[in-house]
Amino acid sequence: MREIIFYTNPQSRGRIVRWMLEECGVSYDTKVVGYGPEMKSDAYLSINPMGKVPPAERGLLAMDGPKINFQVRSSNESLLAWYRHIGYVQDDVVSLGRRLIPDA
Ligand SMILES: N[C@@H](CCC(=O)N[C@@H](CS)C(=O)NCC(=O)O)C(=O)O
Numbered sequence: 080m081r082e083i084i085f086y087t088n089p090q091s092r093g094r095i096v097r098w099m100l101e102e103c104g105v106s107y108d109t110k111v112v113g114y115g116p117e118m119k120s121d122a123y124l125s126i127n128p129m130g131k132v133p134p135a136e137r138g139l140l141a142m143d144g145p146k147i148n149f150q151v152r153s154s155n156e157s158l159l160a161w162y163r164h165i166g167y168v169q170d171d172v173v174s175l176g177r178r179l180i181p182d183a
Pocket residue numbers: 090091092093114115118130131132133134135
């Protein structure tokens with residue numbers, strides 16, 4: 080198996096990523112993901128939590144991106160539980176922000 084796995088569906092915008100992969104001259108394996116239940120399955124959601132193709136995670140890997148970081152409100156326990164379920168862990172960092180508009 081090659082390092083890059085290109086998850087796509089022939090009727091998706093995945094062709095744009097395929098074009099990029101071809102232009103870069105990298106070798107990759109293609110996995111076709113079906114719309115509907117397969118794209119929303121736990122197995123595929125662990126690859127792309129958005130349940131869409133093409134997954135950004137693989138695109139980032141193709142560009143040597145080593146990690147994904149994002150913020151979730153600590154009060155959103157169900158979402159945090161979901162991300163932990165699919166392998167995300169809480170980093171030991173302090174996130175700072177300053178509101179420019181009032182919080183809704
Ligand atoms: N902004 C996303 C859009 C991805 C997207 O909407 N993909 C569509 C196919 S072109 C998809 O997977 N739809 C399935 C669904 O929403 O269930 C990206 O560029 O990766």
